[in-house]
Amino acid sequence: MVMALALSLVAVALVLRSTAMLRLAQRDLRQTQLEYALSGAQLVAATAVELQTSPGPYAWRFNVGREAVSARAEPEGVKASLGGAATADAAFFQRLGVSDVGALRVRLKQAAQLKSPDVAGLDPAHLWRACAARFVSLYGGDHLPEPQDVASAPGAPDRTTPRANEIWRIEVTSVDGWTDDRIVRLTGQPDRPTAVIARRFVRTGDGGGTCDHLSSALLGG
Numbered sequence: 001m002v003m004a005l006a007l008s009l010v011a012v013a014l015v016l017r018s019t020a021m022l023r024l025a026q027r028d029l030r031q032t033q034l035e036y037a038l039s040g041a042q043l044v045a046a047t048a049v050e051l052q053t054s055p056g057p058y059a060w061r062f063n064v065g066r067e068a069v070s071a072r073a074e075p076e077g078v079k080a081s082l083g084g085a086a087t088a089d090a091a092f093f094q095r096l097g098v099s100d101v102g103a104l105r106v107r108l109k110q111a112a113q114l115k116s117p118d119v120a121g122l123d124p125a126h127l128w129r130a131c132a133a134r135f136v137s138l139y140g141g142d143h144l145p146e147p148q149d150v151a152s153a154p155g156a157p158d159r160t161t162p163r164a165n166e167i168w169r170i171e172v173t174s175v176d177g178w179t180d181d182r183i184v185r186l187t188g189q190p191d192r193p194t195a196v197i198a199r200r201f202v203r204t205g206d207g208g209g210t211c212d213h214l215s216s217a218l219l220g221g
Contacts, residue, residue, distance in 0.1 A: 049073045057151070
């Protein structure tokens with residue numbers, strides 16, 4: 001009886017371990033599938049804006065295979081540069097949840113000197129990490145962007161020459177909140193429409209709704 005009990009305990013432990021490993025494998029498979037789907041969505045989004053005359057930004061939804069995704073594409077040049085953002089009013093940072101505005105100003109100036117494109121990583125505040133890239137970019141100008149109308153899905157091509165050398169941020173998000181967030185240079189080449197400058201693969205959770213609300217509040221749109 002003792003031996004049988006011991007063997008049963010070993011069997012239960014093996015089953016539990018196998019179940020845990022199966023769950024990990026399923027999770028890894030799902031993440032791999034999402035990465036491939038969102039990479040495809042990046043190409044779809046970049047191709048969609050290549051031949052548009054509208055200055056953007058764009059926001060729309062579409063399917064890549066079985067994955068439904070939301071996409072946002074916005075030009076980086078109209079945002080505040082890192083140095084420009086460092087001089088923004090304290091209320092801007094506070095609305096993004098930043099607790100130590102002075103320290104963030106210093107980090108923004110340092111990142112500008114280092115030419116770092118990682119805006120989200122400059123402060124641990126949740127709203128800053130999720131939304132700051134809407135307003136601040138290494139490739140921006142001296143001031144925060146003006147309120148902008150967000151266009152829906154890009155329509156039929158309305159220009160004959162693709163955009164080339166423009167720098168855009170393209171963000172594609174799955175229905176369960178995984179986001180492939182890239183800063184890209186548009187190449188104008190149909191077989192390879194973008195060159196990736198920086199990339200984040202994160203789980204955002206809110207599909208951008210919170211950032212849309214903040215954009216309206218912060219920029220007066």
